[in-house]
Amino acid sequence: MTTASGRPELEPSRLLPRDILAVGSVGLRTRKLRAALSAVGIAIGIASMVAVLGISSSSQAALLDQIDALGTNLLTVEPGQSFIGGGTSTLPGASTARVRTIDGVQGSAALYAAPDASVRRSEFVDASQTSGITVYGSDLSLPGALSATLQSGTFLTDATAQFPTVVLGSIAARRLGITDLDARPQVWIGDRYYAVSGVLAPVTLDSSLDRAALIGLEEVKAHWDADTTPAKIYLRTDEEQFDRVRAIVGAATNPEHPEEVSVSRPSDVLQAKAAAEGAFTSLLLGLGAVALLVGGVGIANVMVISVIERRSEIGLRRALGATRRHITSQFLTESLLLSAMGGVAGALLGAVVTVAYSVAQGLQTVVPLEAVVGGILAALIIGAVAGLYPSMRAAKLSPTEALRTV
Amino acid sequence: MSLRLSNVVKEYPGGVKALAGVDLEVADGELLAIVGPSGSGKTTMLQIMGTLDRPSSGEVWVDGWDAAQATDDELSALRARRIGFVFQQFYLLDGVSAVDNVAGGLLYSGLKLEVRRSRAREALEQVSMGHRLGHQPSQLSGGEKQRIAIARALVGEPAIVFADEPTGALDSKTGASIVDLLRELNAAGTTIVVITHDVELAASFPRRVSVRDGAIIGDERLDLRLVTT
Secondary structure, three states: OOEOOOOOOOOOOEOOHHHHHHHHOHHHHHOHHHHHHHHHHHHHHHHHHHHHHHHHHHHHHHHHHHHHHHOOOEEEEEEOEOOOOOOEOOOOOOHHHHHHOOOOEEEEEEEEEOOOOOEEOOOOOOOOOOOOOEEEEEOOOHHHHHOOOEEEEOOOOOOHHHOOEEEEOHHHHHHOOOOOHHHOOEEEEOOEEEEEEEEEOOOOOOHHHHHEEEEEHHHHHHHOOOOOOEEEEEEEEOOOOHHHHHHHHHHHHOOOOHHHEEEEOHHHHHHHHHHHHHHHHHHHHHHHHHHHHHHHHHHHHHHHHHHHHOHHHHHHHHHOOOOHHHHHHHHHHHHHHHHHHHHHHHHHHHHHHHHHHHHHHOOOOOOOHHHHHHHHHHHHHHHHHHHHHHHHHHHHOOHHHHHOOO | OOEEEEEEEEEEOOOEEEEEEEEEEEOOOOEEEEEOOOOOOHHHHHHHHOOOOOOOEEEEEEOOEEOOOOOHHHHHHHHHHHEEEEOOOOOOOOOOOHHHHHHHHHOOEOOOHHHHHHHHHHHHHHOOOHHHOOOOHHHOOHHHHHHHHHHHHHOOOOOEEEEEOOOOOOOHHHHHHHHHHHHHHHHOOOEEEEEEOOHHHHOOOOEEEEEEOOEEEEEEEOOHHHHHO
């Protein structure tokens, strides 16, 4: 700007950062209800996203804890498909002894099938009523190998395995109506009664055992004259040697047909479950994002109305020396404050929902920090985008147009 | 020289000529009324003099600064530091105390809040509103609101104050007290330009510039010493 007398430059208009905040919050302070309502949209979006992430993290944490506790070093060896006969193959009778000699195997347990054996509550129940329960002869080391615990009673021991004694899986016990071991219940297997000595708690690493009845190996040999080929072998390996053991266990079990041996890692199933929950989380997150978007449109709407309503205030501020940038920053600040309010309230609400859910479900509470920070950040970005057009529109108003009385 | 307009023309899109070559000079410390009926172009004149709008052609010098050539930011700076406005509708912010409304006049000067508030208190004392510092506009009468608005225009110690129909929304008695206040402030050294359609009100000012159809048709100076003797 030039002057007639060549005086020093006129100092430009200046708005202190602290004043930007004060000016940007005038609209919110004088229209509290509207501000609160328009922040609610953002709050709902952020709350749902934080809660979804929090709840899934909490339940995944529980699942991962379980995996950690149960260990990932368990292998299950089962008969696979027979390529020659077309049917199911069998594991050689000596395979249990052979796998035990593999370097790196720390423990093992085998199950032996009792063919066509059915379990019934008493001899008077029809033989076709199997209740879907499978009977196995079991090694005594089974609970240790599978990290399985008993819901009640005791597992088979050296002594009880010699006699007609059975341990039931949790579902099997329920199906047979056995709840109280003090009553010394008995079940009918094959052609005799077996005393129920214990009931297993649900076995996470192999849920098929929940529907099994386990008796002593000698019992199977004696009464089903089976050729005692193992139906399943569980192996605990040294953590470091797991991959090596996994690679050679097929050949060790059945040297003639290693391809007919199926080897699996039960903890893979749990990990797949955790991954599946993650996929579901993505879907819910998408829904939260839609809510957030709708909240953002709500803020943009309120800001446009606010600019129209406060035309004369904009004109006054320009007359008092505000530049276009000052007007832009005022309305942008207002929009950012609105969305920040929504974001913080939403993050808090989401955290509360997560805590409530995990306490109710007995899970360990995990509120992921990145979800909270990310949620508030997302709210701010939405606020900036939503406020951009209205605030630029406010700045574009010429002072005379803004001051014109309607 | 507080203000100089030289051959100022303002044409709106559509060919309406609001100002058809206006020349005007206002010296430091003057108090004058620009008077004319509605549609005469006096509001356009105020907007151009107050740098709220630009002329289509001609020169505008405010407090020695070339307003016709300045950028938008430079005009804002000029308004923030050298020009004060008083409006018919007061334009006070609702829900904001008198002292903060007045301090708002210094908002874009970059001064700290404490400094702005202490100067606002002084300005309110100057317009006899020292007893209403904490009141909000809704708790004040029209005359009191206009005093607050005048304090806001004065607080930055501008080179020139433009008052657009300052008594237009007030009853005649209150209006007269506002005119008295403007006269007092002028006596204390402030250059004041009042825009009004009220010929009677204009008659009480030492200088009257009459406007009609976008041109100045009269510029009378009244020698107040003659009147008072």
